[in-house]
């Protein structure tokens with residue numbers, strides 16, 4: 390690891406400095422040992438979220454702009470942050486809950502220096518896809534928990550937590566933890582699923598008590614079967630009911646199916662090929678059914694949580710495709 394990153398790294402147990410011995414990190418103060426496997430420092434076991442490791446290993450490339458030919462991740466990052474690509478250039482970014490790294494590769498392409506973290510072994514996928522940036526020292530990956538991150542507080546220009554708060558088991562606390570790592574003058578970019586009539590996905594919350602009874606691999610199998618049967622019908626109906634008026638409401642209902650239809654709409658718009666749309670739908674369906682935690686928030690709760698972050702001022706607080714988005718700046 391380069392010196393700049395090592396200086397940011399501390400023992401998550403006691404805050405002591407860490408010594409890099411190439412195969413593990415050891416704490417100077419409490420003697421804790423953190424292994425390095427596959428070139429990645431491991432500060433969490435990943436056990437609570439093994440569904441995400443399965444998900445991102447199986448569908449590694451599906452949501453990466455560089456692989457699927459869309460600009461979905463880039464557009465989402467820019468839309469939610471209301472920032473320009475050049476505002477990321479040369480910035481020290483901490484990204485938590487990176488998954489396969491759909492936003493990591495965008496941040497890297499903007500010229501940011503990124504530390505990407507995930508609780509699960511999904512971080513290996515992110516590392517694998519971005520080997521060239523790791524070699525250049527522009528990307529550093531660790532496996533760690535948002536509630537116990539191995540970094541010095543208030544050290545990052547930009548902290549990113551996209552698609553992850555609702556899956557941590559305590560979204561409000563996770564938000565507050567991320568905030569701790571933003572330096573004075575820096576920003577936090579976050580989002581969280583929304584509870585609202587527009588975004589209501591009743592079937593998803595009906596199936597979760599049952600899907601939780603099964604192993605992640607069994608849930609994945611069920612998601613594959615449901616998608617195989619329903620996608621041809623959904624695709625047929627969605628493509629016939631394009632346009633305004635009652636068709637819009639019809640699409641709204643189909644888009645609240647048991648499985649995810651978001652990628653089918655991208656396919657109908659000509660943005661995705663059929664095979665990627667199918668795999669994306671299975672991925673999103675598994676993502677809806679399998680997580681241990683899924684804790685959406687009403688917009689009013691989201692707003693309150695953002696405005697209550699100490700020493701911050703809210704730059705963006707809005708609904709977005711994913712639910713609620715926020716950008717908070719720490720006073721200099």
Ligand SMILES: C[S@@+](CC[C@H](N)C(=O)[O-])C[C@H]1O[C@@H](n2cnc3c(N)ncnc32)[C@H](O)[C@@H]1O
Pocket residue numbers: 438441442452485486487488489490491492506507508509511533534535536551552553556557676
């Ligand atoms: C739905 S995925 C989102 C991945 C990526 N940010 C994206 O939007 O595609 C949520 C990710 O958050 C991670 N996660 C959940 N709880 C976490 C925690 N306590 N600390 C760090 N990451 C966590 C999961 O392992 C998973 O990869």
Ligand SMILES: [Zn+2]
Pocket residue numbers: 400401402403404405416417418419420421
């Ligand atoms: Zn220690």
